[in-house]
Amino acid sequence: MKTFDVPVVYRSPLISAIKKKRKEADRMKKDFAPTLLDFGPVRIYLARHFGFCYGVENAIDIAFRTVAENPGRRIFLLSEMIHNPQVNADLVAAGVRFLQDTKGKAIVPFEELTADDIVLIPAFGTTLAIEQRLNDIGIRTELYNTTCPFVEKVWNRSEGIAQKGYSIVIHGKPKHEETRATFSHASKDAPSVVVEDMKQTIELAKYIRGEKDAAQFYTEFAGQYSQGFDLLRDLQRIGVVNQTTMLASDTQAIADYLKEVMIEKYGLTEANAREHFADTRDTLCYATNDNQTAVSGMLGVDADLAIVVGGYNSSNTSHLVELCEEKLPTYFINEEAKLLSKDTVLHYNFHNGTENVTEGYLPAKQPATILITSGASCPDALVEGIIRRLLTFYPGSKTVEEVTAQFA
Template identity: 70%
Template sequence: MKSFEIPEMYRSPLITAVKQKRKEEDKLKKDFSPTLLDFGTLRIHLARHFGFCYGVENAIEIAFRTIAENPDKRIFLLSEMIHNPQVNADLQSYGITFMQDTYGKQLIPFESLTADDIVVIPAFGTTLEIEEKLRKIGIQIEKYNTTCPFVEKVWNRSEQIARKDYTIVIHGKPRHEETRATFSHASFYAASIVVKDMNQAIELGKYISGDIRDLQKIGVVNQTTMLASDTQAIADHLKQVMIATYQPAPDQISARFADTRDTLCYATNDNQSAVYGMLETKADLAIVVGGYNSSNTSHLVELCEEKLPTYFIRDESKLLSKEEIEHFDFHHKLEKNTKHYLPEKTPVDILITSGASCPDAIVERVIKRLKSFFEG
């Protein structure tokens, strides 16, 4: 797989060494057990896969190269490039201006742009409508497009089945940038609908049973950061509804329900599988590191919460002391303060993972901060 040039400030000698050793020992990526960092009174169990994925590293490389090559031009990002506060703050410190917030609210009007400006499309991609606006202004978007290749794979697969008259069902969060972009691309070619979860998929199934024209042939694709198991469960449910409704012969099921399993993102699968593997280790608590508006990170938190106390933190500064932690409750969208989060025992076993947009350097700083609580 291609390697990218990303700033050293995001890299970690410790994490790089750990990942390289695991890669050499497990070339086929079949071992999802965590890596043990044994500090005596503290034992850290690092997930097998975590941190920057291919799409994120690709986006960071393009963004920083754009800055370096265009010192005299105005550079804009359509919105946050990835969902990590440090990376986005770093880009702003180099003079990049965000045109929209995460939810699409306009911060800088398109009318203020000129053909001499540069607009970087974030890793989530953007809608066809926004692409057309930028082209009409005369802005070249292809050179500065950081859309993740695995997001584009979803768009391409959607187009393929849409051209065969399938309606596209998108499993995603309706307000997420990637889902909005995927809906725009898919709906250009065919009727499309977004379902957020299984409850909405079940409701959609009732309309399928009603023999609505646009639901006689369907295919399910997803926002690439959703839980892979949830997407598969939704696809399986809708497939069974189609079979029950239309009763196709076994070799004719694909005429009603398109197989789209090939759109699931490898990094999402790897990171989620690594969490499942990590959770087989007995531990006292889990810490998940990443941006609070990061979809893929919140799903890792969700998996950990099912098994043990879990704390979602942005960086090491949230580890206030050995007795106190500030962490994010993504269910209620607020930060909480918890005391006595570390047990009064030794050794303390902590599971650690991070989202696909979290720099390894932050994870290393979290480990060092935890280690400092057990020294002396």
């Protein structure tokens, strides 16, 4: 797989050594057991897979190379490069400016742009309308497009099933940049509708079965269907794709459910289900799958708590938190400073969008056992920083360097 030039500040000697050792021992990636770091008074289990993925490293490489190769030129990011505050802050510090926030609200009006400006398309991709608008100004978006190849894979899959006469159901968060981009590309080729979760999927199925008044659909799914969407015509043949960072189990459940709905409505069997339901296979990226499976493997350890590291607006990270929360106390943080002390942690509740203080989060007993993972847009250096911070709460611990040596 291609390698990228990522700033060394994002790397971690400890985690690089661990990942190298694990890769050498398991090149086919069949072992999802976590890695034990035994520091004595505290035992830390790292998920088998976590941190920067291919698409994120690709985006960071392009972005920083663009800055280095274009001194004096104005460089803009369409929106956040990835959902990590440190990386975005570093790009701003390098002189890059944001055109929009993550919800698409203008920060710098497009009218201020000129053909001499550079606009970086983020890893999530963008809508066809925005791309055309930039091209009309004379900005060559293809030169500075960091769209993740696995997002583009979803677009290609959508185009393929559209050509076979299917409408497209997108499992994703309607306001997320990636889902907005995928919806734009999908609806170019076929009628498309977004479902956020199984609850919305069940309501969509009621329209397919004719159990709800068709007129209600256009209110209930406002902003989530393509222009000219005809409920009675466009839900007869469907295929499911997804935002690449959703929970794999959720997407599979939605696809399985809608397939059964179509089989039931049209009197089909598994053998001829494709007459009304496309065989799309899973469109999650490899890193999302690996990271989620690695968390499941990590949760087999009898531990006291889990720490998940990443940007608070990171979809893939929030799903890792969701998996951990089912098993044990979980703290979602974006930097080591959130570990205020041995007794107090400031952590994020993604369910309601608030930061909360929890006292007594670390167990009194020793050795304490802590699980750690991070999202696909989180630098390994942040994870090492959190490990070092935890060690300060446990006098007599081995040093990070001593443990790193074990993986040399």
